[in-house]
Amino acid sequence: MKIQKEIIEFEDGKSFKLFSPSLKNCFFWHYHPEIELVYVEAVSGIRHIGKDISGFTESDLLLIGSNVPHLNFDYGIQTECWQMVLQMRENFLQNTIVPVPEFEKIKLLLERSYLGLSFYGETKKLIVEKLHLLRKKSSIDSLLGLIEILQILAESEEVKELNSEDTRIKWFLNDKIRMGTIYDYIHENYDKKPNVNEIAKIVSLSTPAFCRYFKKQTDMTFTDFVNNYRINQARIFLLKESSITEVCFQVGFESISYFNKLFKQHVGETPSEFRKKHLNKIDRSIEINNF
Incomplete structure (x- = not known):
């Protein structure tokens, strides 16, 4: 159960991937350079991001920054559990967001994601709806849908920072x-x-x-x-x-x-x-x- 680097593969021509993993019986303490948005639905579960270990009930929506160690959110859950995980390519921030002035708020959001961000309230409800719709969109429309999701998160005040300091893998390995x-x-x-x-x-x-x-x-x-x-x-x-x-x-x-x-x-x-x-x-x- 030592910390592992997850290798994420993407389809050609895709800036991100959206899928629903299930690792209930696996203690997967891991990190990856890709920024990740996770929605998990369960009666009760444990989130472990960086230093933070805390519980959630019913559901949780989390934005996890590049190289931040985290545990799979369905670990140990004995009741029904369902997840949607959206992972952006490693260069998504630098190549897609940073060069566009209109994406300034999104840039700041993604840069702040190394703290581990938990969203709640109407923001969480709206983002879940948008994620479901994202599955049905064509390639270019899905990218625009992702930008819309990130903009909503960037402007939301319904957010909690889970860590108060940098807990990226460099901190752990050093x-x-x-x-x-x-x-x-x-x-x-x-x-x-x-x-x-x-x-x-x-x-x-x-x-x-x-x-x-x-x-x-x-x-x-x-x-x-x-x-x-x-x-x-x-x-x-x-x-x-x-x-x-x-x-x-x-x-x-x-x-x-x-x-x-x-x-x-x-x-x-x-x-x-x-x-x-x-x-x-x-x-x-x-x-x-x-x-």
Whole structure:
């Protein structure tokens, strides 16, 4: 599960590609020089872009800059999940956008995408509609459609920056300690008892030095980071048949009361409220699809 460079191939005569990947059972921690727009639809999932690891519910629309490490957004999702991924050629910004003065806002948007941008509200709704239409357009019309999408995103205020600093692959590879090694350890041990002394030893640091390093890299303590990861996993497991108590222990917590308290702090609702709300949405969706 070390970080991988993804090699993206494009059709001749195409500036971008639009497709719907599915990698549910694959931990694909990767990067590529192409800028990417991702729409993912799922009851609950985890987004991991650069330093940011956070959860999403129902759907997410993300613009990911060149060479920013990220995890596939359907990883570990046990319910239905669907994605649309739009990848622009590596030279798209320099060759297509930069030379045209009218594209100044788009240029600034794409340059800022290295932070990882999450769009919401009416912007997300509109862009999803435009992406669906893009599939049906001819070659030149699809390019104009992409420009329209980027212009809408560039002018939107319904956006959140996921990282506060540069986390492109150069930052990761120049770092003496690969954050990927730490992420791998947490991913493998979050449901057990991740030990800060053990991971510090793995990356050849004293425990105090590791704690300082980890806080600097993630803006969280190791314990807070692990708990955040556990809560995001719990949101996925809560939508399966396990009870809330079973989920609590499944993700590594030993106290139901502490799990409930922490879950509400992170998600804004209790595990039972979260489950009831989103299972009702799943049931309604099934009813509509079967009608």
